[in-house]
Amino acid sequence: MNPNYSYYNNIFKGQKFPLAYLDIDLLDQNIEMLLKRSKSSKIRIASKSVRCVEVLSYILKSDPQFQGLMTFTADETVFLSQKGFDDLLIAYPIANPENYPELFNEIENGKSIYLMIDCIDHLQQLEKIGQERNLNVPICVDLDLSVDFPFLHFGVWRSPITNNAPLKEILEYLKNCKHLSLEALMGYEAQIAGVGDNFQGATLKNKAVEMMKNKSISKIADRRSKAVDLIKEYGHVLKVVNGGGTGSIESTIKESKVSEVTVGSGFYNSHLFDNYKKFKLRPAAGFAASICRIPKPGIYTCHGGGYIASGAIEAVKAPMPFLPKGVTLDKLEGAGEVQTPIHYQGTEKLKIGDPIFFRHSKAGELCERFNEMHFIKDGKIINTVPTYRGEGKCFL
Ligand SMILES: Cc1ncc(COP(=O)(O)O)c(C=O)c1O
Structure with a gap:
């Protein structure tokens, strides 16, 4: 069933607005589609795109994949570890690891936690901690998978390890590190995983992105494969070779040396992920803001709604009003800090107090705006759970 206005409107009668929700029926469909796309590959869940402990548990329990x-x-890693989660790969280097003794306590207590590194400084900092605590610290190398075109750096700016030469320097240095064990390699092909290629009204741009994606894929596979081989030559045994994200599952799992693919945004399916040719997911998470005034027939002003996503400033970072069908943001005001005017000429008889439903542009950021999320299923609220924010946590 496609979500429609009266379905959600009935569910949330009597609730306070604004509110965030997760449609478990649609989440289940997304889980199924993501599993299917991943074939038999192990899937690591990107917590940044979920930011709710209950949802992380729900997905993990839904399938052994x-x-x-x-x-x-x-x-965040300590928080999750203490909640009972294990096998935690921290995707970004920690700038001052000495400030997080609790993290190393978790490792000492037997938790499987990998710390990201991409330079000698990172190694030195972690080796020092390992030495002081007489602890073996599992580390993960971040391999950059961007591809340069004459006119564009197609990818992100993260790791300086762009080929096997800097990787070799790391591996040489590691020979002196008695307290570090290289157990994982991560390469995030952001330009495939996180860049849509099917935006409405952008045919030329879509074509250019598709072309660059196709050109990148073999280069990415080659770079990752060579890195894995070099690491093995140095005698390290990789437990994890991680790659990808929601938008790259198909190409990431084709690489035989990849042991797992990461997926985050695809569970909620925030609206940025509507714009991919290869897959269609369901709008599982959203928020509702209520109409508090009607300045003119056809314009309904909601209380709140201005939950803009991070990243380069562009229109797609605004939340997307999506129900009732036909609602649009006002081009001049957009989604506002306290007031969001919505244009609507459809058949629903909207009145003050009625909700308008929106989707966030980015998945996990929705949870930074709400203390709780209502789980809905079969036409009713079945649970209301805290987000990270609701647990008093604001990690980034
Ligand atoms: C290192 C890394 N891996 C994977 C992902 C993919 O996550 P998602 O599926 O939410 O796009 C991200 C997202 O930014 C990332 O930073």
Whole structure:
């Protein structure tokens, strides 16, 4: 069933607005589609795109193919570890690891936690901690998978390890590190995983992105394969070779040396992920803001709604009003801090107090705006759970 206005409107009668929700029926469909796309590959869940403990547990329990989390800060990793999660790959280097003794306590207590590194400084910092605590610290190398075209750096700016030469320097240095064990390699092909190629009204741009994606894929596979071989030559045994994200599952799992693919945004399917040719997911998560005034027939002003996503400033970072069908943001005001005017000429008889339903542009950021999320299923609210924010946590 496609979600429609009266379905959600009935569910949320009597609730306070604004509110965030997760449609479990649609989440289940997304889980099924993501599993299907991943074939038999292990899937690591990107917690940054979920930011709710209950949802992380729900997905992990839904199928044994889901194994482990990709976390985003030291404190978040400790929080999740203490909630009972294990197999935690911290996707980004920690700038001052000495400030997070709790993280190393978790490792000491037997938790499987990998710390990201991409330079000698990172190694030195972690080796020092390992030495002081007489602890073996599992590390993961971040391999950059961007591809340069004459006119564009197609990818992101993260790791300086762009080929086997800097990787070799790391591996040479590691020979002196008695307290570090290189157990994982991560390469995030952001330009495939996180860049849509099917935006409405952007035929030329879509074609250019598709062409660059196609040209990148073999280069990415080659770079990752060579890195894995070099690491093995140095005698390290990789437990994890991680790649990808929601938008790249198909190409990432084709690489025989990849042991797992990361997926995050595809569970909620925030609206940025509507714009991919290869897959269609369901709008599982959203928020509702209520109409508090009607300045003119056809314009309904909601209380709240201005939950803009991070990243380069562009129109797609605004939340997308999506129900009732036909609602649009006002071009001049957009989604506002306290007031969001919505244009609507459809058949629903909207009145003050009625909700307008929106989807966030980015998945996990929705949870930074709400303390709780209502789980809905079969036409009713079945549970209301805290987000990270609702647990008093603000990691980034
Ligand atoms: C290192 C890394 N891996 C994977 C992902 C993919 O996550 P998602 O599926 O939410 O796009 C991201 C997202 O930014 C990332 O930073």
